[in-house]
Amino acid sequence: MRAHRDRDVRKVVRNTLWTLGGTAITAVMMVPIYWMVISGFMTQKEMFHVPPYLWPVRPTLDVWKAVVASLAPSFLNSVIISLGTMTLTLLVAVPAAYAVAKLPVRGKGPFIMTILASQMLPAVVIAMPLFLLFSRFHLTNSLLGLILADSTFTIPFATLVLQAYMHNVPLELIEAAYIDGASKLRAFLSVVVPVSLPGIATAAIFGFLIPWGDFIYALTMVTNNNLQPLTLALYQNISQYRILWPNLMAGSALVALPVIIFVLAANRFISTGITAGAVKE
């Protein structure tokens, strides 16, 4: 009896110690994010106080209000660009991944090589020609232009992640659909898509989050202030004159906030997604 209890106690103690360690590790990694958030509640002078405040001494919402007001017009732009990129990415990448994983299509090899090579393309390599190309077609300073630009990364990325998932769809399921008289499209929609839903969810998440944080394409292709996404607005408006640090921090926090909320809620899909895309091949 006593031996049992001793072992249980030791287990609990060990568990607690490991959890404490985990807390410490996570806390250290979260320091920058924490600092970003609390700084929004301070004034410039408070931020420079020595020793630095670890907690807002006199929390004020003034900075947050000012920043929300200046960033608000760009919020909708970011939402449109991110939703648009996500949608385009899914529409293009999901069928393509299926073709790569399951269908006997000729030209698969070169296609995959292109996709892989595109991961090596620096954004600047694409930004310059896209800028010039879009200039000809009056797509600079357009949300559609940004959607297309962001998709140059998300579509290959999503295709890679999804084709790994779809490799695992059992052939028998697809065959069963064909035997039941389903057309190719029907088999795809009613069998492959539902089974690959976790992978599709991951592709959708990245298809949204990556454009949300995009900076370089916005920087190169948008000069019209009305069409700025949040990242560009944050870069230009807030730091125009002498740097107002609380504002900069609050603005950064606001732009990051949807991501933070979303990641904490949808964590499972994100981890498995990155791994599937990167490790399998």
Add this chain to the structure above:
Amino acid sequence: MDGSPGVPHKRVRRNRGTRLWRSLGDYAFLAPAAAFAVLFLIYPLAYNINVSLRDFEIASLLGKPAPFVGLANFARVLDDSVFWKALSNTAIFTVASIAFQFVIGLLIALYFQKKFFLNAFFRAFLILPWLIPIISSANVFRWLLNVNGPLNFILIGLGLGSEPIGWLTDPHFALWAVTIANIWIGIPFNFVLLYTGLQGIPREQYEAARIDGANGWQSTVFITLPWLRPVIATVLLLGTIYTSKVFDVIWVMTKGGPANSSQVLATYTYQWSFELYHFGPGSAAATLMFLLIGTISVIYIRLARPGRAL
């Protein structure tokens, strides 16, 4: 067509029409992506190379002809000392970032293999640095590394220096400043992949080793690391590719300065094309950058997977 992987035998009257329709249908799945790839990946790359061989200025956008100049732009770039500075900075930045990101990510991944209370809860937070918009992270580090900011306060408080360091204003430190920020941003990428890789190692391996008398260290070296080799290879390859392309962090924190001390290939290329509007040399630099990354990747893949045809 029939009987090949993915296409079951169809119990339908087969004639040439059906066969043609079937294969066309297959291509329909790939068509949008292929079209996209050609339009927005291959064409821009080809255009980029074309511009790099021409005297292409801002006026050329409005129709002024851009004469062919052969490799003159490339010569101009290769003659520029800043290019070489950017190249060496990129190498230092990449190697240092990856070294720290990988080791820290691996250590955290090993730690989190243990089942303890709130393990999954913490892992959700640990991925945030990588997914938060980079401009947000870069701004935070602009503050943390400010000459009057928290990091200097800690360093001086710990006795690691008597003077505050101008992380972003001193040419000796600017590259390290952006590297520090980039390390923080990249740790989760390594952590997630390594963690999942570790999860995939069958527990029986460790059981068997323990029976044979292996201790913790030996288990790690002789079981964990060999099993992780493919994951490690992937993490390092992708990490190298992604890190050598980094633009946002550096641009927001230092713009490559002061005095080109934190200039990397991505920012260098950007400045040629979008600040000086000399698209010719800009495209040449971009092409060189792509060739460099591509070459390193090919070499790496050949080394990591001998015998695998590419």
